[in-house]
Structure formats: structure tokens, C-alpha cells
Amino acid sequence: MTSNRIIPCLDIDNGRVVKGKKFLDLQDIADPVEFAKKYDQAGADELIFYDITATTNQRETLFDLAKQVSEVISIPLTIGGGIHSMDTIQKAFDAGAAKVSINSAAVKNPKLLQEAAATFGSERIILSMDVQKTTSGQWQVFLQGGQKNTGIDSIDWAVQGEQLGAGELVVNAISEDGVKNGYQIELTRAIAEAVSIPVIASGGAGKPEHFVHVLQEGKADAALAASVFHYDDIQIPALKQYLAESLSIGRNNA
Numbered sequence: 001m002t003s004n005r006i007i008p009c010l011d012i013d014n015g016r017v018v019k020g021k022k023f024l025d026l027q028d029i030a031d032p033v034e035f036a037k038k039y040d041q042a043g044a045d046e047l048i049f050y051d052i053t054a055t056t057n058q059r060e061t062l063f064d065l066a067k068q069v070s071e072v073i074s075i076p077l078t079i080g081g082g083i084h085s086m087d088t089i090q091k092a093f094d095a096g097a098a099k100v101s102i103n104s105a106a107v108k109n110p111k112l113l114q115e116a117a118a119t120f121g122s123e124r125i126i127l128s129m130d131v132q133k134t135t136s137g138q139w140q141v142f143l144q145g146g147q148k149n150t151g152i153d154s155i156d157w158a159v160q161g162e163q164l165g166a167g168e169l170v171v172n173a174i175s176e177d178g179v180k181n182g183y184q185i186e187l188t189r190a191i192a193e194a195v196s197i198p199v200i201a202s203g204g205a206g207k208p209e210h211f212v213h214v215l216q217e218g219k220a221d222a223a224l225a226a227s228v229f230h231y232d233d234i235q236i237p238a239l240k241q242y243l244a245e246s247l248s249i250g251r252n253n254a
Contacts, residue, residue, distance in 0.1 A: 005222035006045050008048070009047075010032050010047065010048065015062060015065055017029045017035055017230065018052070019230060032068075033065075033069055035230070036073050040072070040073040042237060045222070046076045047077050049066050049081075049097075051079075055082050055084070060091075061079065061082035063092065066079050066096065066097070078097060079097040079101070080101030080126070089102075100120075102116070103127075103129065104143050107141065111164075113166050126167070127169050129157060129158070130172045134149065138153060139190070140152060140153060146174040159195060162197050168198045169198070171199060171202060173187055173202065183201045183202075183220075183223070185218045188218035188220050201215075205228050208239055208243075211223045211239060212242075215243070
């Protein structure tokens with residue numbers, strides 16, 4: 001049984017909410033504080049703040065901006081991007097994060113997950129992974145905005161992440177990002193079946209049915225989306241009502 005959480009994501013670049021496709025062609029969309037208020041009032045279950053260029057540009061996360069976001073919402077906030085040390089994890093919590101999302105730094109230093117979980121609690125540590133299918137047919141973990149293939153199998157990494165202490169996973173399907181053709185069900189289900197911690201599906205939401213598919217067939221615990229919410233293609237209250245009805249019917253027919 002999934003929790004069916006709906007989680008909007010704010011991808012931040014130069015202090016603004018941006019969105020592209022497959023991690024490319026980023027377009028400026030809005031002020032993050034205003035969007036945070038919008039999603040809080042709309043009934044989102046959580047909110048994710050990703051500083052998407054912090055790691056690439058080797059700078060600190062925009063913690064001041066993240067703090068401004070945390071101060072206008074009542075729902076849990078996850079901060080990610082540029083989280084690479086115990087110090088930056090602490091800064092994220094000081095900025096109002098309920099959880100932190102660690103991606104590149106965990107690949108480079110897996111013990112960071114272990115130390116963070118031991119210090120702050122697994123429930124506050126999310127392992128995020130950017131995944132793409134290679135020519136060999138294997139789902140592998142990528143870094144640097146999807147440009148660098150680590151050669152690491154995504155399912156193996158998910159299992160290891162759980163063993164190291166991550167309390168939750170975000171699985172970003174690079175090929176589906178911003179395309180709106182649906183979540184990557186095969187990938188999400190394979191990872192969800194390999195671990196016992198919650199999996200948040202990311203990449204591909206285009207219509208309400210896609211959320212139902214990934215929560216049911218993909219066995220995700222939660223669904224993250226950006227474009228469909230940013231452009232008002234889908235309204236969160238209507239989506240949650242649709243999910244309540246659709247998933248209830250699905251369970252009754254099971």
C-alpha cells in the first residue's frame with residue numbers, strides 16, 4: 001500500500017524556478033517563494049527544493065532562498081542540490097528542511113549517507129538518483145545533470161543506499177524528464193521491489209492517469225512532478241480527488 005503522496009518540485013537556477021526536458025533547455029518560470037505558497041495552499045503533501053546547479057558550479061546551496069521558502073509553507077520541505085557534507089546537511093536543516101536529498105555526493109562518498117543517517121535519522125535522509133537506460137539495456141546512475149555515466153547499476157545502488165541508511169529514494173528517469181508521456185514504470189517498479197524504503201517516482205507526469213499508473217503498477221510510494229503543476233496543466237486538489245477514487249477502485253478490484 002502506498003501513501004500516494006503528491007510532491008511538487010522546484011528546480012532552482014539563479015534563484016528562479018526553471019524547467020526543461022531531459023535536464024536540458026531550461027526555461028525561467030517563476031519566483032520560488034510564490035510557487036511554494038501556491039503548492040502549500042493547493043494541498044501538496046510535501047515540497048522539494050532542488051538547487052540544480054550548485055554541485056555543477058561547485059558552490060553552496062542557496063540556503064537563504066530555501067529558508068524563505070520554508071517560512072511560507074506548512075508542509076515538509078526537502079532541500080537538495082549541493083548537499084555534499086555533514087556541514088551542508090546541517091545548514092539545510094537550519095534553513096527549515098524536514099529532509100535532505102543527496103545525489104552526487106553519495107556516489108562519490110557513500111559513507112556520507114551512513115554518517116548522515118546515524119546523526120540525523122534515516123527518515124530525514126533521501127538518496128536521489130538520476131537514471132537512464134544505456135545501450136546495454138541496463139538502467140545506470142548518471143551525474144552532472146545526466147551527462148556523466150557512473151556505470152553503476154541503479155537497482156544495486158538503491159539497495160546499497162538503503163543498507164547505508166537512506167530512509168527514502170527519489171528515482172529520476174532522465175529520458176522522461178519534462179516529456180509528459182508518463183513515468184518510467186519498469187524502472188520504478190524494479191527499484192521499489194528491490195528495497196523496503198519508500199520510493200518517490202520522478203520524471204514524466206503529463207496527465208492524472210500517469211500518477212495512478214506509477215503508484216499502482218510502478219509501486220511508488222509517492223509521485224514527484226514539476227511541469228504539469230507549474231503550468232497548471234493539473235490542479236493538485238483535483239488530482240488528489242482523482243487518485244482517491246481511482247486507487248480505491250483499483251484496490252477493490254484487486
